[in-house]
Structure formats: C-alpha cells, structure tokens
Amino acid sequence: MKLFLKLIVILSNLTLKEDIITYFWDTWFIIWDITKSISSRQDKMDKTSLGYELRKTPEKGEGIFATKYFCKGSLVMEGKVLKEMPHNTSHTTQVGVNRWILREELAQKVNHSCDPNVGYRDNSVGGMDYFAFKDIHPGDEIVGDYAMGNYKVDHMPPCKCSALQCRGVITGWKDLPQDIKTLYKGYHAQYLLEIDGDAGN
Numbered sequence: 001m002k003l004f005l006k007l008i009v010i011l012s013n014l015t016l017k018e019d020i021i022t023y024f025w026d027t028w029f030i031i032w033d034i035t036k037s038i039s040s041r042q043d044k045m046d047k048t049s050l051g052y053e054l055r056k057t058p059e060k061g062e063g064i065f066a067t068k069y070f071c072k073g074s075l076v077m078e079g080k081v082l083k084e085m086p087h088n089t090s091h092t093t094q095v096g097v098n099r100w101i102l103r104e105e106l107a108q109k110v111n112h113s114c115d116p117n118v119g120y121r122d123n124s125v126g127g128m129d130y131f132a133f134k135d136i137h138p139g140d141e142i143v144g145d146y147a148m149g150n151y152k153v154d155h156m157p158p159c160k161c162s163a164l165q166c167r168g169v170i171t172g173w174k175d176l177p178q179d180i181k182t183l184y185k186g187y188h189a190q191y192l193l194e195i196d197g198d199a200g201n
C-alpha cells in the first residue's frame with residue numbers, strides 16, 4: 001500500500017510536469033524494491049516449506065539445520081538423485097550392492113553423527129530419503145549416521161559428533177555392532193540386509 005501511494009504521488013508529480021529524471025529514478029527504485037521484497041518473501045517461503053537450511057557449524061564446516069519441527073517418522077528431506085556414480089568416493093551415497101549416487105547439494109551437506117536424528121529410506125526414484133529417527137526441533141542440526149547408507153566408509157577423518165556413544169571414527173554398516181543395526185531397523189538402506197544375508201550364508 002505504501003509503495004502504491006508512492007507511485008500515485010510520483011504520477012501526480014508527473015502530471016504537474018515536475019522533474020522527469022526524478023520520476024524515472026523513483027520508478028526504477030520502486031521496481032527494484034518490489035522485486036527485492038518478492039525475492040525475500042520467496043526465500044522465506046522456501047526455507048519454511050523445506051523445513052531446513054544450510055548453516056555454518058562451529059567445528060564441522062557447513063551443516064543442515066531444521067527450521068521447523070519434524071516428528072519422529074516423518075519425511076525430512078527427499079533424496080533426489082543428481083548423478084549415478086561408477087564407484088564409491090567421499091561424496092557418494094551407496095544405494096545398492098553395486099550402485100552409488102551423488103545426491104543433491106543440501107542432502108550431501110547432512111553431517112554424520114553416531115547419535116543420528118534422521119535415517120535413510122529407499123525411495124521410488126532410486127535415491128535415499130531422510131526420515132526423522134527422533135523428534136527434531138527448529139535449530140537442531142540434522143545429522144545421519146553414514147553407516148545407515150554406506151556398507152563401507154573409507155578415508156574419513158575422526159568423528160567430531162561429540163555424542164556420548166561416539167564410535168570415534170566414522171564407520172560403515174559392516175563395522176556396526178549388531179545392537180546398533182537392530183536399533184536402526186526401518187531407517188537404513190535395504191541393500192545392506194542383502195549383503196548381511198549373503199555374508200551369513
């Protein structure tokens with residue numbers, strides 16, 4: 001409404017044949033202001049609708065933080081597949097016995113914790129969604145256990161999750177004790193059970 005009134009004042013000034021340069025300047029300013037306001041509103045809507053955003057962490061570089069509440073068992077992040085990868089790297093997620101993918105940027109930024117609040121579930125596009133393993137509150141960092149997705153984890157630095165049950169190093173599913181595998185039931189990649197089954201036979 002304020003901008004509309006300002007436009008009316010400018011137009012009135014024009015009819016009085018006042019400074020034409022001021023008119024163009026003010027019109028440009030109004031368009032810029034409206035565009036900025038729409039863009040900022042869009043950003044806020046995106047953050048609210050996503051429910052998470054990228055932030056700096058004190059010790060682990062960037063991380064993903066919740067901007068809304070997720071109750072246990074609810075979908076937190078869809079796992080879109082950016083690219084199929086020929087083998088395992090530090091940025092890939094294993095989604096099959098012999099299949100690795102690169103997930104979209106924000107999903108890649110979810111840090112590891114030995115006390116995760118999200119888990120993995122296979123989705124219909126061949127990727128891995130994040131579901132809330134615990135209730136997640138606004139401001140909580142969203143963290144998953146890499147062992148919920150990757151059978152083997154190589155070349156990882158020591159774990160900095162500072163959880164009471166921290167394993168000290170980031171390991172894969174193959175190195176998890178059976179009680180943690182049981183705890184993660186319903187929140188890990190399904191192919192891991194195929195490998196466990198083959199290993200047990």
Ligand SMILES: [Zn+2]
Pocket residue numbers: 113114115159160161162163165166167168169
């Ligand atoms: Zn840890």
